[in-house]
Amino acid sequence: MKKIVLSGIRPTGQLHLGNYLGALQKFVRMQQEGIYDSFFFIADLHALTTQPDPALLHSNVRHIVAEYLAAGLDPDKSTIFVQSDVPEIPELYLLLNMHVGIGELMRTAAFKDKARKQLGITVSHDDDDNDVAREIIGNESNKRVNAGLLTYPTLMAVDILIQHADFVPVGKDQEQHLELTRRFARRFNSFYGVDYFKEPQNFNFGGKPVKVPGLDGSGKMGKSEGNCIYLVDEDKALRKKVMRAVTDAGPTEPNQPMAEPVENLFTLLRLVSTPDKVEFFTNAYNNCEIRYGDLKKEIAEDILKITAPIRERTKEIENDEQYLARVLKQGAEQARERAAKTLADVRGIMGITPFWK
Ligand code: TRP
Numbered sequence: 001m002k003k004i005v006l007s008g009i010r011p012t013g014q015l016h017l018g019n020y021l022g023a024l025q026k027f028v029r030m031q032q033e034g035i036y037d038s039f040f041f042i043a044d045l046h047a048l049t050t051q052p053d054p055a056l057l058h059s060n061v062r063h064i065v066a067e068y069l070a071a072g073l074d075p076d077k078s079t080i081f082v083q084s085d086v087p088e089i090p091e092l093y094l095l096l097n098m099h100v101g102i103g104e105l106m107r108t109a110a111f112k113d114k115a116r117k118q119l120g121i122t123v124s125h126d127d128d129d130n131d132v133a134r135e136i137i138g139n140e141s142n143k144r145v146n147a148g149l150l151t152y153p154t155l156m157a158v159d160i161l162i163q164h165a166d167f168v169p170v171g172k173d174q175e176q177h178l179e180l181t182r183r184f185a186r187r188f189n190s191f192y193g194v195d196y197f198k199e200p201q202n203f204n205f206g207g208k209p210v211k212v213p214g215l216d217g218s219g220k221m222g223k224s225e226g227n228c229i230y231l232v233d234e235d236k237a238l239r240k241k242v243m244r245a246v247t248d249a250g251p252t253e254p255n256q257p258m259a260e261p262v263e264n265l266f267t268l269l270r271l272v273s274t275p276d277k278v279e280f281f282t283n284a285y286n287n288c289e290i291r292y293g294d295l296k297k298e299i300a301e302d303i304l305k306i307t308a309p310i311r312e313r314t315k316e317i318e319n320d321e322q323y324l325a326r327v328l329k330q331g332a333e334q335a336r337e338r339a340a341k342t343l344a345d346v347r348g349i350m351g352i353t354p355f356w357k
Helices: 019-032 043-048 055-073 088-097 103-104 107-118 129-138 152-161 171-192 234-244 261-270 276-287 292-318 323-350
Strands: 003-009 034-040 078-082
Touching: 003 019, 003 152, 019 034, 019 055, 019 103, 019 292, 034 055, 034 107, 034 323, 043 055, 043 152, 055 078, 055 292, 055 323, 078 323, 088 152, 103 107, 107 129, 107 152, 107 171, 152 171, 234 292, 261 276, 261 292, 276 292, 292 323
Parallel strands: 003 034, 034 078
Antiparallel strands: none
16 A cells, blocks of 8 residues: 655645745655655635635635646646545534644644734734633634634644545644644544544655745745745746845855855755855855855756746646646545545544434
8 A cells, every 4th residue: 555645735825935845846756756645735725714815716726736737746646636626624624623622723833823913913932822812812803813713723634634644745834733633633543442543744855844045034935924936936027036135244254154144045055056056155155255146146047947947837737727627627536535435434433424324
């Protein structure tokens, strides 16, 4: 039996270089290994937790499917599907929620961040869990935190458990959700005295999870920070963004430690360029001879080597309605096969089976 790989991305906009290097590139590599049964999907139900515009959500789903295919995911090798095309997922989500504690959901880091954003409260990471709970419960403004956001981890656990995934390649920010998934699996198994759900693991090809820095000097690449490079950026726009990346006045003494914005540029360079270039610019920095303009030019050109072909293929695929429909229909059918079996098993285990069959 092949090991099962599964991962997904929320369709909140066009994919950026962080999504590609942190997730999509890994998906393609795992597919190419040829030893896994792999599932890659678009988590459109998860996107509803932030109440997107319906037309925009729909076009984002289509766009990201095109980007998946353009980046090398192949419907003949992987199951590529849209989460909402698998109705077994929301049903299992209802069932699993009966074993999930609201306290453990409220203590999830991603929930605390997003809940506070929805309430318009500034986010600070070292706040006490109880403070956050009090803020949410005691909030009397007309803003609210929706229940879907609270149960986001249940839905994600279901995505994973319904396919019995062994490996779930995700970035560092998703590790807590994966830990909860394992906990829910163990709890279900022990409550019903079964050995049914597997505990999924992250997968990083033996390395550390990649963290792609943004261009504004601090933090990671993420569209909310407006510091990112999209896979579909045109050459000129992309070069301009990189040339504008934050740096400093340059080193004044040999082997000076790098400030964060400069360190970030070197991280990008290591991700997209050859070891020779990394060595060249590291030496230039250490000898105080570095010209940031040259460094940025190289970074921009090497990013374009990766993104330009994906961009061109995305444009072609995105306009091929028939092809997209075919891929997603096939993907939904394949994804539903195992999902239906899991749902039937779980209904049986929980005692929810019809009397009339
Ligand atoms: N929560 C993930 C993210 O924000 C997306 C996601 C939803 C996911 N369901 C998943 C990732 C299942 C892996 C497996 O990136």
